[in-house]
Amino acid sequence: MSSFVEVDHVDQVFPLPNGLKYIALKNITLDITKGEFITLLGHSGCGKSTLLNIIAGLNTPTQGGVVLEGRQVTKPGPDRMVVFQNYSLLPWLTVRENIALAVNRVMKDLPAEERKDIIERHIDLVKLRPAANKKPGQLSGGMKQRVAIARALSIRPKLLLLDEPFGALDALTRSSLQDQLMQIADEYQLTCIMVTHDVDEALLLSDRIVMLTNGPESYVGQILEVPFVRPRDRLKVVNHSNYYALRSEIVYFLNQQKKAKQRKVGQTAVIARNGLEKVNLELGFVPLTDCAPLIIAKEKGFFQKHGLEDVTLSREPSWKAISEGVASKRLDAAQMTAGMPLAMTLGMGGKAPLPTVTGLVLSRNGNAITFSKQLYDAGVRTLADFKHAIAQTPDKIHTLAVVHPSSMHNLLLRHWLASGGIDPDTDVSLTVIPPAQMVATLKAGSIDGFCAGEPWNSHAVQEGLGFVVATDFNIWPGHLEKVLGVREDWANQYPNTHLALVKALLEACEYCDDRRNREELATLLSRPEYVGAKLEYLRPGLVDPYRRSLDSEPENLPRFNQFYVDQTNCPYRTEGLWIMTQFARWGLTPFPKNWVDVLDRVRRVDVFGEAARELGLLDIEPNRGLVHFADGSVFNPDDPVGYLNGLAIKRELRIEEVAIDALVAATV
Ligand SMILES: Nc1ncnc2c1ncn2[C@@H]1O[C@H](COP(=O)(O)OP(=O)(O)OP(=O)(O)O)[C@@H](O)[C@H]1O
CATH class of the missing domain: 3.40.50.300 (P-loop containing nucleotide triphosphate hydrolases)
Incomplete structure (x- = not known):
């Protein structure tokens, strides 16, 4: 532009x-x-x-x-x-x-x-x-x-x-x-x-x-x-x-x-109590099934239990609103896309770098790629079919939507397309749309498909508007999905509050993954102040088998939305490293030469470890090792640059030192 x-x-x-x-x-x-x-x-x-x-x-x-x-x-x-x-x-x-x-x-x-x-x-x-x-x-x-x-x-x-x-x-x-x-x-x-x-x-x-x-x-x-x-x-x-x-x-x-103005008028000064530096928090979330831990922590009293007496949840219209809300200090903390703390720290999209950290992974899996009914009617069922359809219609530009450049949806969709020989920047057009607008945009015919979380894929399928061509089980089973994100200066100013927040949400994550609680979870999420979607659209990610299209048999996808089991919650550095390789692969940020320092700074394994220890959770794996993708490829964290060089479809690589010591949170 x-x-x-x-x-x-x-x-x-x-x-x-x-x-x-x-x-x-x-x-x-x-x-x-x-x-x-x-x-x-x-x-x-x-x-x-x-x-x-x-x-x-x-x-x-x-x-x-x-x-x-x-x-x-x-x-x-x-x-x-x-x-x-x-x-x-x-x-x-x-x-x-x-x-x-x-x-x-x-x-x-x-x-x-x-x-x-x-x-x-x-x-x-x-x-x-x-x-x-x-x-x-x-x-x-x-x-x-x-x-x-x-x-x-x-x-x-x-x-x-x-x-x-x-x-x-x-x-x-x-x-x-x-x-x-x-x-x-x-x-x-x-x-x-x-x-x-x-x-x-x-x-x-x-x-x-x-x-x-x-x-x-x-x-x-x-x-x-x-x-x-x-x-x-x-x-x-x-x-x-x-x-x-x-x-x-x-x-x-x-x-x-x-509302913000009204809050400013009776401005709540920072309230310190219960050994915490701040107990009044404003937390942002985006209406999606995987905002569940925040909703449960509020509804089931986990915030209160950990001394956070006055937590307000703010339903945000987009991931952009989340990152801007945290950057401007309107929000104390938020549910974020997995890559957002790294993207904010590295200054993705020409923004001034703003050190942002995560001490907790809130969820894994739960994403799918939905294609339009028109593609289904044209016989597309697989990635190979899609490649064929692109080749057959050289005058048409297929537009696919993702929810934010830093989101796993963007990175998974790009990985999946590239694994089928489709260049996501030249063979198709990718656009960014907030998750809750995906179904309406698909219905309007402005896009040919999207990659997003639940309940929006199930909504599109049940309305007969499209079909799920791949879930994340077909791309990276068990991948990290949403994280808790806070500004680094906030974490430094309120360390005990940060720890209490991680503990409250970790307990909420455990509650969400107990099968006995899933029905209650779906009902809570359907409320208008939370996700506000019909219960039948929310059930497939949580309690019902998953349906890819109206013509197909429902499948049993164990833990499609996963919140706690199988070591969900540690912000492993390996996974952050893969995200940074993908930012570099697609030209979104340079790959930091000093990636070890950047990961240390952003992926706060120490905060998570302390929270887990204090809660008595002792079976946490300190490392996650190699990342295995469904296409057979493997990410070896020991050699990220070698991995990047070995990728066939990519943009020109930029490898630069990030002046990590100069990264001090600017007052926005
Ligand atoms: N010369 C000035 N001296 C002091 N304050 C000013 C001056 N001009 C504007 N402001 C203040 O700056 C703020 C922005 O004013 P501005 O007129 O740009 O707002 P606006 O969004 O256009 O408002 P409206 O929609 O009511 O026209 C207001 O609080 C206004 O009082």
């Missing part, structure tokens, strides 16, 4: 009259491509207009900057036109004269005839010919805003900035202007950044919705990709099967922000 606009680590601090300061924006980074429509969304006062004004050059940021097509923005300019909510027209000039004023000022070198032509074309563009000689006082609000848009567009800006442009209009005028703006943006291939409070407006118009957290120190809390194809049609958009999932993701984010 080449950047057209780069917002680079922007902070905005305002001096206050009492000599204090207000930090409105903190470390805002955003890359925008040419032709993109971006919306800035967030609660009132979160800093949307401040950010827009910085991009416009109307405000100078305290830190960082904005670059437009390679040039630093230092002041306002005709290449960035802003349309405000209050129209800002000159009341003594007509529609034509208002537009002409801008054109004659900015394009003064053009011949008069050409300028006149531009003015008249823009009057027509916004359908204001009958009102061309009227003054603003004789126009409705909608008409005034159309003049403001025409005036902004008439001087051909590179970037159109809109600050709640339709905020003052009635609903009907608003929708008609949204339609016009959508049409103009498509026709002119405009790059737009718009501030709005309106979730539906954002979904209708944007390619990406950038959601800001509440201030002070607002930052980009989440970016939502809006996958509807252009040109868009209002009715088709709202009837799209993904529409309500996306809408509820935005509403969820806004509600979380509201």
Whole structure:
């Protein structure tokens, strides 16, 4: 993606009259491509207009900057036109004269005839010919805003900035202007950044919705990709099967922000008690069967038992929200994908490295690769069939979804495809979608398959939308899946709390794997505040035999979701090492030359060992040895670089020293 606009680590601090300061924006980074429509969304006062004004050059940021097509923005300019909510027209000039004023000022070198032509074309563009000689006082609000848009567009800006442009209009005028703006943006291939409070407006118009957290120190809390194809049609958009999932993701984010604000108001200072440095914790989880240990620890009193008196569970919409929640300290700790602590520590995805640790594996197995019914109908049943189908349809790009780059789903799917001679980066297209949106996205036909955890594979199968082409028993039986993740500085600040948390969750894991408790587990998980899926979708991973398709016999997969038995819980370094080889294999991070130090730092076997000892669990294996894959390949942890070199399908390898001593958690 080449950047057209780069917002680079922007902070905005305002001096206050009492000599204090207000930090409105903190470390805002955003890359925008040419032709993109971006919306800035967030609660009132979160800093949307401040950010827009910085991009416009109307405000100078305290830190960082904005670059437009390679040039630093230092002041306002005709290449960035802003349309405000209050129209800002000159009341003594007509529609034509208002537009002409801008054109004659900015394009003064053009011949008069050409300028006149531009003015008249823009009057027509916004359908204001009958009102061309009227003054603003004789126009409705909608008409005034159309003049403001025409005036902004008439001087051909590179970037159109809109600050709640339709905020003052009635609903009907608003929708008609949204339609016009959508049409103009498509026709002119405009790059737009718009501030709005309106979730539906954002979904209708944007390619990406950038959601800001509440201030002070607002930052980009989440970016939502809006996958509807252009040109868009209002009715088709709202009837799209993904529409309500996306809408509820935005509403969820806004509600979380509201709750966070309420919490800040009665801000719970750190409460130290019971020999623990902090007993009030906010823990993040993603709605999936394998969030079970957190739910059980809360519902069955394991947190309380270990002195953690006030634990709140926060249901997060995506793995991205989890990593950002932990990075920003909104969350004390979270259920994480197996690779997330390593990915955060190594700074995957261009992020600043943030040392993050895990002292507990929460689950193993429980994943599957589901392919669409269309692939099933085309005769695909195996990996080899899929390779054949790709070869037979050279014009089609098969899109498969995973839940996060650092997740086992991404790494297992890539390993599986590569083992069948399919390059996951060139023969298919991989995309990232939160787990709870997989089924709706498959149903909408936007993807051909996905790799995710339960209950989403069973949901797709039982709805007849697809079939399970492979489970993790066909890739890496017994692989690690989810872990407990915390920032390293948090672990250092609250060591006894960290230990108590690991102990509470380890006991919860044991409870989850007792067959007698599984029915209760499935029922608890089905509750809307937890996974919120139908019981019949949750049962196959936990109590029922597993069904790969509606046509196949159910299979007995022992411990499809595994939480405790067979040495589930130790954060073995060998497995972390395999994950790092895969990050390097697929170009996600360099392979650290000093991998021993990185593993020591991230995979906190010591914390796990202490928790296990204190709980009297003495049969813990200190090592896991070689990793055996279902395709017959073996990972030997003694020679990770040799392993990487021996892999046939891979990206160019980068092997670099990670300056581990310099990795100090930045205050985010
Ligand atoms: N010049 C200033 N001096 C001090 N504080 C300011 C200044 N400008 C903005 N702020 C504060 O910065 C924060 C962000 O303001 P901003 O107007 O960008 O928010 P917003 O998200 O656009 O709000 P709304 O949706 O209500 O328009 C607010 O708390 C505001 O009070």
